[in-house]
Amino acid sequence: MSRSLLCSAILLTLSAVAPADSLLVENFNDVPSLAGAGWALINNSAPLGTAGWFQGNPAAFGAQSGAPNSYIAANFLNADAGGDVSNWLLTPVLQLVDGEIISFYTRTVPDASFPDRLELRLSTNGASTNVGGSAKSVGDFGRLLLTINPALAVGGYPEAWSSFSGTVSGLGAPATGRFAFHYVVPNTEVNGDYIGIDTVSVSAVPEPATIVALCFMLAATLLRRRARWIAIAAIVAFGVSGFGADSGKPAPKPPRTQAAKAAKPAAHPAAAGGVRVFIDPATGKIREPEPGEVQPLAPLGAQAMRAGPADAQTLQVNGLSGMRLDDSQLIYSVATRNPDGTISVECVKGAANAGKAVSRNSAPREKSNEK
Numbered sequence: 001m002s003r004s005l006l007c008s009a010i011l012l013t014l015s016a017v018a019p020a021d022s023l024l025v026e027n028f029n030d031v032p033s034l035a036g037a038g039w040a041l042i043n044n045s046a047p048l049g050t051a052g053w054f055q056g057n058p059a060a061f062g063a064q065s066g067a068p069n070s071y072i073a074a075n076f077l078n079a080d081a082g083g084d085v086s087n088w089l090l091t092p093v094l095q096l097v098d099g100e101i102i103s104f105y106t107r108t109v110p111d112a113s114f115p116d117r118l119e120l121r122l123s124t125n126g127a128s129t130n131v132g133g134s135a136k137s138v139g140d141f142g143r144l145l146l147t148i149n150p151a152l153a154v155g156g157y158p159e160a161w162s163s164f165s166g167t168v169s170g171l172g173a174p175a176t177g178r179f180a181f182h183y184v185v186p187n188t189e190v191n192g193d194y195i196g197i198d199t200v201s202v203s204a205v206p207e208p209a210t211i212v213a214l215c216f217m218l219a220a221t222l223l224r225r226r227a228r229w230i231a232i233a234a235i236v237a238f239g240v241s242g243f244g245a246d247s248g249k250p251a252p253k254p255p256r257t258q259a260a261k262a263a264k265p266a267a268h269p270a271a272a273g274g275v276r277v278f279i280d281p282a283t284g285k286i287r288e289p290e291p292g293e294v295q296p297l298a299p300l301g302a303q304a305m306r307a308g309p310a311d312a313q314t315l316q317v318n319g320l321s322g323m324r325l326d327d328s329q330l331i332y333s334v335a336t337r338n339p340d341g342t343i344s345v346e347c348v349k350g351a352a353n354a355g356k357a358v359s360r361n362s363a364p365r366e367k368s369n370e371k
Helices: 214-224 256-262 297-305 351-362
Strands: 003-012 022-026 040-043 046-048 072-075 079-090 094-096 101-108 118-123 143-148 162-167 175-185 194-203 233-236 313-315 321-323 331-337 343-349
Touching: 022 094, 072 079, 101 118, 118 162, 143 162, 175 194, 331 351, 343 351
Parallel strands: 003 233
Antiparallel strands: 003 331, 022 194, 040 079, 046 079, 072 194, 079 175, 094 175, 101 162, 101 194, 118 143, 118 175, 313 321, 331 343
């Protein structure tokens, strides 16, 4: 009969990323002051209309959070009647690296009959504000990160505040530059209505959290000491920190309804981290546990791995959301002593698959016909 070793079970209760710093947070409480804070507002519409970027109008809709008018807006009046809208909103100069993330909220009016479109672009040319000289030019902002409603479909632009993000890639080396929001709508006779942008955040690259391969190290240790089996539950709890927690700048504004939910205490306490092994108190060596030693740990493991539907999503006070992973993400590694004395190790996902692997490898071999 072959022997199976269930060597580790690792439950990641939250996304395993370390905190990241916010390079920029803007809530648009005072649009006229943006230029003084390093933003650039350039209207390249043709023919030029009577409006540019302006403070949000609560009569159209309220802000994503905060005061009802605390968002930035643009509309079809950026261009003259029948003209082409090309209105640019450029962030301050930022340090740029691959993996950097910009996030924001945007929407249009309910039941919009005239479609809108917004592009998110990037320039790596330092402090440049060059967007070209025409309604169709992009100047130094040739890198397109995202387009909302590219086909200008009616109903294609979100009519409720919706979150979008873009990620810097392909730089190869650090650079400086700006992100750009480009409100671009041709022929205002048939296109263009009213859009708002709110809660812009640019976040530095998060440091990936490192998880040591405990399974294989412990399996090797166990096999060297010829123990029959050992179960180790490593519960690794990493917090999903909001970007900009320590930047000294205000955090992004969460929606008012979500902020109320975030203030409520969690339904279940966070699982404590740790690794449990059975060590003989006399010899100090790892050994097979007695049944009475295993049983008290079972409720602890079950409680740590339980995450009902109500706990599936978590929300930080800065509006960023995370996910608590349930036991479908539980990873088991099964080490088996083969008939020839060698050891093979396989990793399977989920308790059901792990149980099948253990049962399969622990089943008695069929009797040989040899005598």
